[in-house]
Amino acid sequence: MMKWHPLPVLVWLLLATGCAPSLHSRGPLGALMADRDAETARCASAWREVENAIDLGGVRDGEAFRVPGQPWLRTTRTLAGLARAGGGHGADLVDQMRHVDAEARGFELANLSEAALDGLATRLRLSGRAAVADLLSRCGAHLHERTDVAAALATTVPDDYQAWKRAAGLYALTQLPFSRGVERYQRDTAEVFERPLEALEVRGTLVRHGAGPVPEGEPDAGLPTLIMAGSEPSPQRLEALFRRHAPVFEIDTTGPDDGTGQPAWGKAGVPFVDTGVPVMFVRSTRTRFDGKVLPQLVYSVWFPARSKEGPFDLLGGRLDGITVRVTLDQQGRPLLVDTMHNCGCYHQFFPTPRLRLRPRPDSLDEWAFVPQSLPSPPPDTRLLLRVSAASHQIQRLRWAPALDIDRELALQPDDSLRSLPLPGGGRRSLFGPDGLVAGTERGERLLFWPMGVREPGAMRQWGRHATAFVGRRHFDDADLLDRYFEPVP
Numbered sequence: 001m002m003k004w005h006p007l008p009v010l011v012w013l014l015l016a017t018g019c020a021p022s023l024h025s026r027g028p029l030g031a032l033m034a035d036r037d038a039e040t041a042r043c044a045s046a047w048r049e050v051e052n053a054i055d056l057g058g059v060r061d062g063e064a065f066r067v068p069g070q071p072w073l074r075t076t077r078t079l080a081g082l083a084r085a086g087g088g089h090g091a092d093l094v095d096q097m098r099h100v101d102a103e104a105r106g107f108e109l110a111n112l113s114e115a116a117l118d119g120l121a122t123r124l125r126l127s128g129r130a131a132v133a134d135l136l137s138r139c140g141a142h143l144h145e146r147t148d149v150a151a152a153l154a155t156t157v158p159d160d161y162q163a164w165k166r167a168a169g170l171y172a173l174t175q176l177p178f179s180r181g182v183e184r185y186q187r188d189t190a191e192v193f194e195r196p197l198e199a200l201e202v203r204g205t206l207v208r209h210g211a212g213p214v215p216e217g218e219p220d221a222g223l224p225t226l227i228m229a230g231s232e233p234s235p236q237r238l239e240a241l242f243r244r245h246a247p248v249f250e251i252d253t254t255g256p257d258d259g260t261g262q263p264a265w266g267k268a269g270v271p272f273v274d275t276g277v278p279v280m281f282v283r284s285t286r287t288r289f290d291g292k293v294l295p296q297l298v299y300s301v302w303f304p305a306r307s308k309e310g311p312f313d314l315l316g317g318r319l320d321g322i323t324v325r326v327t328l329d330q331q332g333r334p335l336l337v338d339t340m341h342n343c344g345c346y347h348q349f350f351p352t353p354r355l356r357l358r359p360r361p362d363s364l365d366e367w368a369f370v371p372q373s374l375p376s377p378p379p380d381t382r383l384l385l386r387v388s389a390a391s392h393q394i395q396r397l398r399w400a401p402a403l404d405i406d407r408e409l410a411l412q413p414d415d416s417l418r419s420l421p422l423p424g425g426g427r428r429s430l431f432g433p434d435g436l437v438a439g440t441e442r443g444e445r446l447l448f449w450p451m452g453v454r455e456p457g458a459m460r461q462w463g464r465h466a467t468a469f470v471g472r473r474h475f476d477d478a479d480l481l482d483r484y485f486e487p488v489p
Helices: 006-016 027-033 038-057 077-085 090-111 114-123 129-144 149-153 163-168 171-194 223-228 235-245 414-418 445-451 480-484
Strands: 205-210 248-253 262-265 271-274 279-289 292-306 317-328 334-341 348-351 355-357 381-387 394-401 410-413 485-487
Touching (some): 027 038, 038 090, 038 114, 038 129, 077 090, 090 129, 090 149, 090 414, 114 129, 171 394, 171 445, 223 235, 223 279, 223 292, 235 279, 235 292, 235 410, 271 292, 271 317, 279 414, 279 480, 317 381, 334 381, 348 355, 480 485
Parallel strands (some): 248 381, 279 410
Antiparallel strands (some): 205 248, 262 271, 279 292, 292 317, 317 334, 334 348, 355 485, 381 394
């Protein structure tokens, strides 16, 4: 007969009944629970219950970083970078950290199972998801009054490199052959970009995927200013700006894996891309360059897979995608385009004539890879990206007039991927608490692990894209432009 050991059974019972020892009973919440102010104590106690439920439910959102000691705030590399550079009033930036937490907590609450939500509501003496959300809103605002602004502004976001892997992989030595490999990839890619457009290989049919018509009339001059300030323009005004600068993907199509679509959860709990739903995902963000805060528009498409081109192909696997970011100047004109795959791989920069690349320092660290420069966009043109079949490598960027779109993509907020419906009911983020998409691991991780990137080749969430194997770089570093480029006088 199977023997039962009392300690594991007791722990299981405690977890099952919601009476597990608190994961957040000490630290800042523990101190606030003993506060003399009754409302502060009640809110801290409620916050602790919510934190426990989120962690035990496995629905922690991995996009932003919780501010140590002030769990009602979350920050991002953008906000932390602006704070370090003095790019905005401190109180305004901290208010934005509060907004980032409220947004993330909304997704976490939406992704809690009904059983976990019912248990949480019972412990809080509330009824239903809406009542819990209302309590979080009120308590978040109350606890925000206790914010230590200086400490919040001094917060740094941990990078997405695993130091222990670099130590175990003898990074000081292994970075040299990896650096040589990066140089070979860049030479091969540059050679593709140097070919005449008509000489690029076409293995199937070129299909253009893009948003609908560009809005007529003059651009909305006030929108870049709103984005630079961290404000939320109306959805209608923001969609018009996204449409004006939306790229068109001209994809060499040889099969289903070259179609774009909507990531979704399958019945077996495995993510897939529904190519029957034509969509492109968008978000706005900011960066700092030459002492100014500039607006950025980010566009992403997803493919069902990167097709494997043989039994020893370590780069192929489930899901693939491309992200395109357009950095605008303060007048709303394109200044720089940079791209990556949704794994953080293949980060490439395409500057306009108003930028020039800084000299590379004497270091093995990956520098900005510029396979092609872009001219200033002529009037009434759209950005066109030529994309290869199977591997979805970008082969050319150009401005093209009056494009016919074969597959019109609806614009969808990128944040919608943080809470997707499950086939049997309930909701779940496409991304795990570590920011990765489960099931998208690549064989390359067996070779690239000494560089310290977590699961190289796997798809990942915004804010979690490490884009250099040698050195350290993230797609959302707030100083990328200043690091690599300077304005042309």
